[in-house]
Amino acid sequence: MADNFGKGKTGNTEGSSGISRRKVLSSAVSATSVSLIPLVTTSCTTPIQPSGLVLSAEAQPLLEAFVDRLIPADENGPGALAAGAVFYINNSMADWNSQETDVLVEGLFALTRAARRRFDREFTLLSDSNKDALLRDMEDGQIDGFDNSAQIFSRLHRLTLEGMFSDPYYGGNQNYAGWDLIGYPGAVMASSPDMQRMGGRLPPLHTSAYGSDFDGE
Amino acid sequence: MANNLPEVDVVVVGLGGAGGVAVLPLARAGLNVLGLEAGTWMNPTQDYKADEVHNNVRALVTTGSKVGNEIPTVRNAPSETAVQQARHPMMNAVGGTTIHYHAQSWRLNPWDFQVRSATIERYGDGYLPEGSTVEDWPVSYAEMEPYYDHVEYEVGVSGVAGNIQGQINPEGNIFEGPRQRGYPMPPLRSCDFLDHMLEAGKETGFHPYRGPAAINSQPYDGRPGCVYHGYCDRGGCHVRAKNSTDVSTIPKALATGNLVVRDNANVRRIEVDNTGKVTGVTYSRDGEEFFQPARAVLLGCYTYENIRTLLLSRSSFYPNGLGNNRGQVGQHYFGHWDIQGGTLVTALFPFDINIWYGAIAQGVMVDDWADDNFDHSGLGFIGGASLHVYTEKHPIGAAGMGTFGKVERRWGSDWKAFIKENAGRTQTAYIQTNTFPYTHTWADLDPTVRDPYGDPVLRITNGPKRNEPMAAAHAADRMEEWFRKAGASDIVNTGGGRGPGLSTHAHGGTRMGTNPDTNVCDPWGFSFEAKNLGILGGSVMGTAGARNPTQTIQALAWRTAEHLVEAWDDITA
């Protein structure tokens, strides 16, 4: 949408509807009558590529350690690290969230400075329980000399969720780890009544909105 | 400076929910109509995605560049400095905000049109909320009925009627006013969760019904039925089953040959002659300025821009803004979702409800605690709120759910186990409160914040209200009962509301009424002062029902346009 502005798409719409005559995908049109459209891509076909790593070699491991504690790998499946949340956040900082990069990176550095002060080592080298103790203080705004820690925590927390649960197209939620965790079957172009049934979880579809079959291109 | 263009009969400014409907009766009547729209055409198969990041996180379908540049500032009281928020999710496009809205499509109920007299009659004078400037509408539900009917059939609305010519159907809304006929399409399909809620609502003693939607439940007007993929909220419809005006009324108007749509046209001023009559509009397009003469102008830029455009259009005849010689432009402003207007009740069920797919308008509504559908004696407030449960849940939002006090933090292994079990088990009811105008809620121009043209943005002053939070909290308690009956194990009820903020259901500011000293528009929606200027949108409404406003906005737009046709000689003289 934003891209549509200022593209000089003018003149050609006067006097006619200007609506694209491009065929609406026929499977979608008839979808109400069939049970389930398999809009399947086995894995996400074309994730967007990062335009270079935004995070520096110092910041990257800190972010990795951060997301790894926020959504750890455990008996309930892969965590944010394996799901590629850091990849998502890098991508997001490369374009959409670029203005935020500096303040978030500065926040990660403040976190590791606090680790050094309290435990005498970098944040990445702390035990899980010490990491968690520090993260709790960060979330609660209880770290000396790190005034905006709660705010930074909240933004990084939010970006970690996005990285874990967004469409794999953006580089996170790899192998649908996030969607499998919460039971979201996958993006579809049409849902059947059966996909809105209650009682138990729906089977995973592992489909991205940007799979090759998705929009009929 | 400005290029002068050939005169047209009518310029409609803004082709959104309101303007996009008004063009149809005008074009059908054979008038030469020009639609000036700040945005451009959307391409459903390219621009709309089944993607939460695209629609909800990054808001790539919603905020248009113009809307984003002129977000009003907000404050609670005149002593405060108003602050501009970062985003407002209205749209600049042919079709306007109906492109990504939820398309719940209601008629207001008869009470909404006569709040003042009905309250006085039933409860006495002293029962009206203190400081409220509420008046009866200059039009009754019965007079609006034919226009609601036009909209339901021309835009396309799916639903089940509750009252056809006085015959009550308990499957529909038993509280609705009589309608001449049923909807053109049956309601959107139901699903297990909604069936379950419908039954639970009945057991609670309420009168639940499947809500109406401006979405095709079956093929209609050459377009397909809904595919329930679950990305309706803040996303457009890739199969064009959502009846935004760019796929419904605007194409029909274009087909008459009498409408021209000029997109990317940003109207900056409405011009008048020295008798106060409107002569046309000045707009910018691709960096150039144009003067477009017209016999009549209909303004449909959404409430905020309607008010602002009038206030900015100063002249020697209207030194305080067009049609504002009595100081009423910007008065009687109120929004649904602003301060204390809304309330949240979220339920956790001990079973998977699977509402991932569907659409927000695929829902069940309860009206028992709205309007004056129950006895308010001794309660100390008027009005109430509707209760709506619905489908469509997105994964990031689901994972970001509240934790009902069950885990300490929203991260870590405990939390991960919690969302694994519960992310698919919650629902937040949509509770919309009857809202009224007050002496301490208004809009004017901000003294410092400006848009890129250097024009001041609008400033909203929105003091605290007493009536609306009480009405909302009363309804929220009923919602809690309903959720409990449905088997919810945990409920979070935030009570009386949130805010301050802007509203996607902004009302008033160019109110329509019979008294020119307290209203900007006459009973047909035309300026009392500039007779050939009609105003379209929620800005003409004097009360907000306990439901979304768009179908009423559209019915009013149709009525105003039809009046222009019928009273053409008089209005354009």
Ligand SMILES: Cc1cc2nc3c(=O)[nH]c(=O)nc-3n(C[C@H](O)[C@H](O)[C@H](O)COP(=O)(O)OP(=O)(O)OC[C@H]3O[C@@H](n4cnc5c(N)ncnc54)[C@H](O)[C@@H]3O)c2cc1C
């Ligand atoms: C997320 C969301 C969900 C919603 N869900 C519902 C719902 O379920 N049911 C419901 O009834 N309502 C809903 N609404 C509200 C609904 O969108 C509005 O009531 C409706 O769109 C109002 O119509 P309008 O024509 O006044 O404004 P819009 O539809 O916003 O249209 C205004 C148009 O005017 C154009 N414009 C503005 N300024 C200028 C200018 N200076 N020159 C030229 N053009 C201009 C804009 O570009 C825009 O296209 C929702 C809104 C949002 C944001």
